[in-house]
Amino acid sequence: MIAAARTILRKDLRLELRTKESVPAMTLFTLTVYVLFHFGLDRDSLDGELAAGVLWVTLLLAAVIGVSRLFAAEREQGGIDGLLLAPVDRTSLFLAKAAALFLFLVAVEVVAVPAFGLLLLGPGLGGALPELLTILALGDVGIAAVGALVAALAAETRARELIVPLLLLPLLVPVLIACAQATEPLLRQDQGPEDLGRWLALLTLYDVVFVLLSVAVFDYLLED
Amino acid sequence: MYSKGFKPLAAATVVALATAMALVFFYAPLDADQGFVQKIFYVHVPMAIASLCGFVAGGIMAIRHLRSGDSSWDMRSYVAIHISIILGVGVLATGAIWAKASWGHWWVWDEPVLVSFLVVVLLYCVYYPLRFSIEDRERQARYSSVFAIAAGAFVPLNFAAVRMAEAYTHPRVLSQTGGNLPGEMRLTFLVSLLAMALLFVTLWKLELISKNASMQLKRLKRRLAEREAVAA
Helix, strand or coil, rough: HHHHHHHHHHHHHHHHHHEEEEHHHHHHHHHHHHHHHHHHCCCCCHHHHHHHHHHHHHHHHHHHHHHHHHHHHHHHHHHHHHHHHHCHHHHHHHHHHHHHHHHHHHHHHHHHHHHHHCCCCCCCHHHHHHHHHHHHHHHHHHHHHHHHHHHHHCCCCCCCCCCHHHHHHHHHHHHHHHHHHHHHHHHHHCCCCCCHHHHHHHHHHHHHHHHHHHHHHHHCCCCC | CCCCHHHHHHHHHHHHHHHHHEEEEEEECCCCCHHHHHHHHHEEEEEEEEHHHHHHHHHHHHHHHHCCCCHHHHHHHHHHHHHHHHHHHHHHHHHHHHHHHCCCCCCCCCHHHHHHHHHHHHHHHHHHHHHCCCCCCHHHHEEEEEEEHHHHHHHHHHHHHHHHHHHHCCCCCCCCCCCCCCHHHHHHHHHHHHHHHHHHHHHHHHHHHHHHHHHHHHHHHHHHHHHHHHHH
């Protein structure tokens, strides 16, 4: 199972490296949204709640792009038949797709978070880096698990482009709440983390529930 | 197949609803600081509870569908979610009216239950486009069930998250729906809750009967058309 998942993941990463479809588009999108927020809010620098909100809303919107492209190659080139005919169970497909999405998100954040610090954020990012990285990692796990599930759900429908954002964003509201609330004190002027533990606990709970749930129901998707 | 015991159920619903309304208007005391408008509580809260239980029940029926492969469970789950969404819209409307009357605003973001409810209703509204954009019957049932299960698990998580976020900024001193209701109000509330639960089950059964009947009619029409084609 793990070996099969690793093979599919390697295929996805190689595909991304060669076509450069998802990650550059998602990164470009985050920068565009920063510009939109700059003009929409008419602010040169943000801090605290506003900064955390702008950062996480931007990342979630970028995730929508990644999720709607997650099964694109399989759909357009008919590769899904190959995957389904292969004697591997669906769990490995889910693990591979979620891992690919996770890595895409990390790659986007490597650019998007420093860019946010540079363009919009008032206080520096350096002080609370370990906490911020933990929040980002836990948030990405949740987005990746739910994202892979939603991508598989939407892959076989006619109104795919509609279903993905409508389904993904409400499902990610708890992630947004936990991440934004946990990040908010880190982005204030001269203030350390507070209440970090309970938000990380909520994120962890969300991640565990949705990873297990997706593994349990993924078998029923993408068969025939 | 679904019509067994429908008539007594419908009769019980009518009796329970009438009793609940009578209790609400003639028995339950007026609230000391909210006055008459507080009576919307006897519609709003039971409706919210029935709707949330319907969402979760839809998820459980979806699990049964996936386990047994019996498509009638998918139909049950679909109808449960359908009725819950209708009640859910009612909850948002009555909640907005109550908020306007007692706090002066149509919408308050620091009421965690209302906000979570909005997110849940927004999510479940996607059930329809998802279900009806899949043509293949069997696949439609399977995908809808997966959605119902994921969304059913999401409901309690979302409530926990929203409550945590609101409690953080606005500590709730007094719980409005907590166990500290005076006796007469509590009795009225419980009867209203029972009436709403019965109403839910009745509507659910009625919708199932009608869906079943129209499916049967379609089948018979098809058979008739085939026979006519053979005769011609």
